[in-house]
Amino acid sequence: MKKILVIEDEPEMRRNLLTILRLEKFEPSGAQNGRLGIELAKKEKPDLILCDVMMPELDGYGVLKALREDKSTASIPFIFLTAKGEKIDQRNGMNRGADDYLTKPVAKADLLGAISARLSRREEQIQREFKPNFDSSEPLLALGLAPREAEVLLWVTQGKSNGDIASILGISEWTVKKHLLHIFEKLGVESRNAATLRALEILSSSSADK
Template sequence: MKKHRILVVEDEPRMRANLVTILKMEGYEVIEAKHGKEGVEVARTQRPDFIFCDISMPELDGHGVLKAVRADAATMKTPFVFLTAHGDRPDVRAGMNLGADDYLTKPVEVEELVGAIKSRLNRREQMAPLPKELSPAMLMPLGLTEREAETLFWLAQGKANADLCILLNVQLTTIKKHLEKIYQKLGVENRTAAAAMALETMNAG
């Protein structure tokens, strides 16, 4: 059975070594990069199946790495998860809007690392190909407001309510109100049905 190849881009040596060790012990093939520029080069030449990337790095930060990865046809669909320190909410929001799949807060538990890899790789294998450029605007024809469309857009990508609070920069009560309105307008009872309708709409687009 082919081992999945994981790229770890992290400028802090001890953190990088710990991540590499954990992932190898979990049975993955691991390649590493000491900074953003090296991460971009390694991604282009080694074609990893999954990328973990720190946000705050000298020369080229995680956002720059993500832009380069998404701009390359060979890596544009590669699952990309940010590793971030506590308190970096603006950075997380910006990164998700650039096309990151998710983020994990350091220090990261083994279960979180492995769970992120498995869920994203499984989703990539199971989901039908979606248009290259997705946006909340694609959901506006469902009769949603701009904010509701943005909420549903992230919900359809598997984001939990806590993630939605960060991405939309609002309180949990506001997210719950948006979801109530979305369910009502779509004629569905839960987030699973709403997400399915959103994905169907974006596929059709």
């Protein structure tokens, strides 16, 4: 389940976005201002960030700058969602390093389309960077995982959902979730994204050794 952080100071808008994302099987979290958004992003390492531009204390441009300057959050896909819809505003946002720029009010289909496109592009970038070998889960045992946990992580790393993994391995989704909790604990991470990166490092190393 992909984690998405919504940074939005308007309570109703934030609630609506979180509801849409939850119904679409994402794992959303919300922050009511830019400073809290930065804290959550660094703590949770979401798979994607939706951020308003005009906010008190620290605006969206400040949030993006801070996250891009931090190595741990620099590559997280970042989408501006704002009422500032002029072309010059869009160019400004993209020039600052945003991955996309959506204007409020945004249609649900456009929102989900942008999210899907950015998540897919990020997955492709990761695959190109690491060049992993997915032939076997055995290398993942080096992370201290049990054989079944290594199998689960191998499929997670390939972008499979809990339901997909349950079908592939012939187990229940509840069991998949239980394995994931153990995997996160053993790896010292809090999200699928962080676990995936650890796995890709190992799988890429095993590929290079061949």
